[in-house]
Amino acid sequence: MTGRLEGRVAVVTGAGDGIGREVARRFAEEGARVLVAEINEESGQATAEQIGGRFVRVDVNDREQVEAMVATAVDSWGSIDILVNNAWGRGNVGRVEAKTDEMLDNGFAMGFYGPFWAMRAAFPHMKDRGWGRVVNMVSLNGVNAHMGTLEYNAAKEALRTLTRTAAREWAPTGVVVNAIAPGAKSAAFRRVMGEHPELERTADRANPMGRVGDAYADIAPVALFLASEDCRYVTGNTLFADGGGHINGVSWQPDLD
Numbered sequence: 001m002t003g004r005l006e007g008r009v010a011v012v013t014g015a016g017d018g019i020g021r022e023v024a025r026r027f028a029e030e031g032a033r034v035l036v037a038e039i040n041e042e043s044g045q046a047t048a049e050q051i052g053g054r055f056v057r058v059d060v061n062d063r064e065q066v067e068a069m070v071a072t073a074v075d076s077w078g079s080i081d082i083l084v085n086n087a088w089g090r091g092n093v094g095r096v097e098a099k100t101d102e103m104l105d106n107g108f109a110m111g112f113y114g115p116f117w118a119m120r121a122a123f124p125h126m127k128d129r130g131w132g133r134v135v136n137m138v139s140l141n142g143v144n145a146h147m148g149t150l151e152y153n154a155a156k157e158a159l160r161t162l163t164r165t166a167a168r169e170w171a172p173t174g175v176v177v178n179a180i181a182p183g184a185k186s187a188a189f190r191r192v193m194g195e196h197p198e199l200e201r202t203a204d205r206a207n208p209m210g211r212v213g214d215a216y217a218d219i220a221p222v223a224l225f226l227a228s229e230d231c232r233y234v235t236g237n238t239l240f241a242d243g244g245g246h247i248n249g250v251s252w253q254p255d256l257d
């Protein structure tokens with residue numbers, strides 16, 4: 001490891017498990033002080049201990065908690081230099097006509113408002129220092145309008161619009177904003193595939209590289225680039241870290257009946 005984040009303060013939401021945990025781990029290995037922001041106390045504490053970071057319990061659906069999360073980083077370490085909006089909980093699978101206002105509200109709170117509140121609270125601190133990195137986790141589901149997950153798709157595409165709008169507005173300030181559309185065998189993936197090994201093989205075969213990615217080896221290095229000094233002239237992009245899965249799209253036809 002090369003200390004690429006030495007002296008930086010990073011907040012990673014949903015860092016108790018899956019991609020968030022591996023990103024937090026990699027950032028810590030590169031010298032960052034990492035705030036593990038997670039709704040699940042047990043996994044959040046465990047990750048923080050493992051990587052030598054600090055844990056804060058946060059539900060990203062709650063504005064006050066998100067603002068307190070940013071304040072915790074600033075109060076603890078004097079700044080927030082890197083923000084990774086990664087948290088997402090379980091959603092509903094069903095047809096458009098079966099979606100309720102509540103499902104949509106939950107999706108937008110978690111997938112759009114949470115990142116927006118965090119970015120709004122973090123920006124003044126980043127601007128003051130003339131340096132900031134925001135990394136938003138989005139999804140091929142939204143880009144390709146996968147069936148069954150309207151609130152997820154819509155919130156993630158709104159988050160990409162937020163990414164590009166903030167990137168444009170903040171470009172003169174030294175704060176860059178990018179998104180990753182990942183493909184990785186995270187906790188969420190294993191939850192779905194765990195009971196169905198044949199689905200895991202199908203998912204691996206459907207990927208152009210013949211495998212769904214690894215959160216630490218395949219996704220965390222992309223987040224590291226976007227969070228590092230190397231990303232100084234790159235803003236407003238979506239990087240597909242998915243073994244090429246986005247090129248022809250991925251067949252996704254859930255049984256919605």
Ligand SMILES: NC(=O)c1ccc[n+]([C@@H]2O[C@H](COP(=O)([O-])OP(=O)(O)OC[C@H]3O[C@@H](n4cnc5c(N)ncnc54)[C@H](O)[C@@H]3O)[C@@H](O)[C@H]2O)c1
Pocket residue numbers: 013014015016017018019020037038039040043058059060061085086087088089090110137138139140141181182183184185186187188189
């Ligand atoms: N895994 C993939 O292939 C994939 C594909 C596309 C997009 N993504 C995106 O990447 C991100 C991470 O996905 P993952 O697969 O690692 O998920 P995961 O379920 O493995 O981990 C998500 C983490 O977020 C936490 N969390 C859930 N709700 C929260 C809340 N309200 N507040 C704070 N923390 C909360 C969970 O407890 C968990 O630790 C998500 O934004 C997801 O939409 C993942």
